[in-house]
């Protein structure tokens with residue numbers, strides 16, 4: 001065992017037993033997005049490093065120390081995507097999706113960050129991301145929040161609370177930053193090491209610190225609210241009215257900032273206390289300046305990302321594992337010579353009975369052993385094609401979960417018989 005190769009730390013396998021909950025989450029979320037009229041876009045996992053440096057921000061944790069970057073064979077620096085927004089904006093610009101259109105898009109898939117792996121925090125993790133371009137809001141901001149509420153409801157996830165905040169314009173943030181730095185610098189000794197480092201580089205991120213002493217210091221810190229420009233304040237007030245009308249409860253958290261530089265105005269997070277420190281299951285906000293910053297036309301934008309690992313963890317905690325369903329039918333043949341007819345019969349059932357899940361036994365062996373396998377597979381019915389049945393043009397049916405004796409039907413009548421069994 002000692003020299004077998006293991007997976008890369010923080011890169012998890014999802015084993016067959018876990019797939020049912022993942023598919024359930026993915027399907028519910030995709031179906032909600034469909035019903036809101038959002039359109040899926042599929043984006044590459046690898047982009048030019050420069051794309052992330054220019055969007056997420058040079059002095060953010062992600063770009064400073066979390067990206068999987070490497071020089072490819074042509075000497076160009078590439079990075080595994082740490083998030084999806086930058087690539088989505090890049091694709092929209094590249095394909096002219098931002099002219100005279102207000103696309104509402106979504107994507108899903110793995111993201112990569114070199115963080116310390118722990119429960120709910122991986123190096124390869126999965127997000128569903130949603131991005132809307134060309135709409136200033138606050139109606140669309142409210143729609144995104146309503147949509148996330150709808151997803152959580154349809155997934156049956158409760159106990160997740162909404163926090164919102166506004167970051168104002170970048171001018172407002174600059175004025176606020178100065179005031180915050182002045183306040184924090186005077187109490188630098190009480191800050192944790194990370195926060196001291198951020199003081200000169202990215203002071204707003206200190207608001208997000210989880211360190212107890214730093215949080216104490218922050219209690220009396222100046223608040224962004226006092227520095228807000230009137231249009232941003234009105235945007236935020238309108239958003240709150242819309243959420244009130246929609247009956248969505250929230251708290252305003254003046255310390256809510258996002259770890260990426262491009263956000264302004266609305267930011268929001270859905271948070272649970274049930275996943276320890278990794279409690280944010282969904283986070284998003286407005287990034288009106290980003291498209292222009294990347295050389296595109298001035299385009300307001302807003303989006304969010306859901307962390308699928310955390311969503312699935314909540315589902316599993318609430319409902320236990322979704323058991324992986326076994327096949328409906330386990331088809332067994334006793335002999336190599338009957339493999340051909342068996343394969344054909346199994347596929348005929350799959351083609352004619354919609355939804356029927358037929359597992360073909362391969363590899364031979366006695367019927368006794370095959371029945372054991374069939375039983376372990378979780379199948380409901382076994383079909384038996386042995387020497388006797390083949391000679392008579394019949395097939396045996398055994399209810400693996402009921403008391404009824406094995407019986408046979410003519411192969412020509414099999415589909416009709418199975419339809420009856422499926423119906424009843």
Ligand code: ATP
Pocket residue numbers: 083113115120121122123124125126127258259278279280281282283284305306307308309310
């Ligand atoms: P956190 O504060 O938890 O590090 P973040 O601010 O870095 O989150 P975003 O970049 O906004 O997160 O990503 C949106 C969501 O993606 C998060 O709310 C979380 O659910 C999920 N997520 C982010 N990083 C990870 C990770 N390393 N492992 C698993 N899920 C993650």
Ligand code: MG
Pocket residue numbers: 259
């Ligand atoms: Mg993070």
